[in-house]
Amino acid sequence: MLYEQELKTFVEGTTNFFEVAAQQPATLGSPYLMEGSPAVHEYTGVINISGKREGVVYFTAPKAMLTVLLMKMQEHDFSHETMRDLVGEVANTISGNARRDFGRDFVISVPSVLTGEKKPEIPRKPGLRSFIIPINWRSHSAKLVVSLT
Amino acid sequence: MNGKARRSFKLMIVDDSNIMRRRIERSQQFEELELVGTAGNGEDALELFKKTDPDVVTMDLTMPRMDGIECIGRLVALKPSIRILVISALADKATAVEAMERGANGFLNKPFTDRQLNEAIAELMR
Numbered sequence: 481m482l483y484e485q486e487l488k489t490f491v492e493g494t495t496n497f498f499e500v501a502a503q504q505p506a507t508l509g510s511p512y513l514m515e516g517s518p519a520v521h522e523y524t525g526v527i528n529i530s531g532k533r534e535g536v537v538y539f540t541a542p543k544a545m546l547t548v549l550l551m552k553m554q555e556h557d558f559s560h561e562t563m564r565d566l567v568g569e570v571a572n573t574i575s576g577n578a579r580r581d582f583g584r585d586f587v588i589s590v591p592s593v594l595t596g597e598k599k600p601e602i603p604r605k606p607g608l609r610s611f612i613i614p615i616n617w618r619s620h621s622a623k624l625v626v627s628l629t
Numbered sequence: 630m631n632g633k634a635r636r637s638f639k640l641m642i643v644d645d646s647n648i649m650r651r652r653i654e655r656s657q658q659f660e661e662l663e664l665v666g667t668a669g670n671g672e673d674a675l676e677l678f679k680k681t682d683p684d685v686v687t688m689d690l691t692m693p694r695m696d697g698i699e700c701i702g703r704l705v706a707l708k709p710s711i712r713i714l715v716i717s718a719l720a721d722k723a724t725a726v727e728a729m730e731r732g733a734n735g736f737l738n739k740p741f742t743d744r745q746l747n748e749a750i751a752e753l754m755r
Binding site for chain 2: 584
């Protein structure tokens, strides 16, 4: 079962991502237990987790936030494909960094990306718990969702 | 002029993210590195390797079709002198150790700064 203390690695990974990749720290809200199926933003990068733990980790963000993030990363391509690429890369980086604490048996998939209102499927597994970590960066809001056994 | 020609190295960038490939290409500051191609997975990297014979490779690990760990082993078998810098989000020590055992020469975690990238490449070419 996913314990609240284990979220620390995802909080640190998200903080580190914005500090290093965008040279501007994000403010993270307190994680809270997810109930039901919360709304997603325009772009959602999903990582499936297998091995010692099972579930998904996803990062969902609005286009406006991703556009500014790309600018801060010195990118000049703001196409739909680049937005998809970025949201997947953010999810991949945060999930991959979590192996520092979870170890190599925390197996991460390549990212899949959903756009519009499509929501990631959360697997029904015994003991699975889902937490939402709110992310505020500049004037934008995004979410990291961690659903793990 | 000291008569010493500066050696040039052929660079191949392997990462499934276009953004990351462009970032590495843009941020590396070595005049002696000539980019000969980029690939989005291990299979394409092997094909590109056969056509371009790179000396230096930056290698992502989590990729579709063929992952970076397998690709490193294949590249080293084809060219033992190749220098490979792994650039990956996977932050556990066991993965870094496995990559090095397969033949990688350096490991840089994502996300990274331009300075960290250039220091890692400099170390690789030393």
